[in-house]
Amino acid sequence: METYPIAIGGVTRHVPLIEPLPGRRIPLVEFLGDPELVRAAAEALKPLVPSDTEILFTTETSPIPLTHVLAEALGLPYVVARRRRRPYMEDPIIQEVETLTLGVGEVLWLDRRFAEKLLNQKVTLVSDVVASGETMKAMERVVLRAGGHVVGRVAAFRQGNPSLEVVTVAELPVL
Numbered sequence: 563m564e565t566y567p568i569a570i571g572g573v574t575r576h577v578p579l580i581e582p583l584p585g586r587r588i589p590l591v592e593f594l595g596d597p598e599l600v601r602a603a604a605e606a607l608k609p610l611v612p613s614d615t616e617i618l619f620t621t622e623t624s625p626i627p628l629t630h631v632l633a634e635a636l637g638l639p640y641v642v643a644r645r646r647r648r649p650y651m652e653d654p655i656i657q658e659v660e661t662l663t664l665g666v667g668e669v670l671w672l673d674r675r676f677a678e679k680l681l682n683q684k685v686t687l688v689s690d691v692v693a694s695g696e697t698m699k700a701m702e703r704v705v706l707r708a709g710g711h712v713v714g715r716v717a718a719f720r721q722g723n724p725s726l727e728v729v730t731v732a733e734l735p736v737l
């Protein structure tokens with residue numbers, strides 16, 4: 563399989579090049595199962611999180627370890643939006659995502675007991691890769707609908723030109 567070198571915080575990985583849509587090849591970032599890469603990215607992101615942040619907000623799945631390590635380093639709690647409905651969810655916030663970066667339509671689900679943690683809180687959104695920006699936009703909608711305030715948006719990697727302002731550490735090419 564063809565690979566591409568990505569680097570963040572002094573750590574390099576040779577990751578698969580995938581073609582989610584014809585004619586558009588992207589390096590596939592994967593934080594799951596890679597504590598060294600997660601730690602390097604979290605260290606690099608830490609100073610970029612606004613200092614008035616009270617809670618972090620992310621989505622399944624790859625950004626979870628990154629957000630966990632970042633939350634620990636900052637001493638902050640975090641909340642995770644799911645990408646599927648879970649049977650135990652009560653009165654969840656359901657938010658559509660208009661994303662085609664990975665070739666799939668998405669929906670974010672946030673159980674009410676976690677939505678309540680965002681109420682009146684200053685929230686920073688955390689992602690692994692921001693490409694179109696549509697996932698971040700949907701995350702922002704979830705926070706607003708939960709009664710929180712977005713004070714920051716951070717992602718480890720930027721790819722192309724996201725449609726909203728996001729602070730990132732490193733750049734990924736679209737090949």
Ligand SMILES: Nc1ncnc2[nH]cnc12
Pocket residue numbers: 588589590591592624663664690691692693721734
């Ligand atoms: N290149 C990428 N790797 C992993 N997740 C992504 N989400 C959007 N772009 C991605």
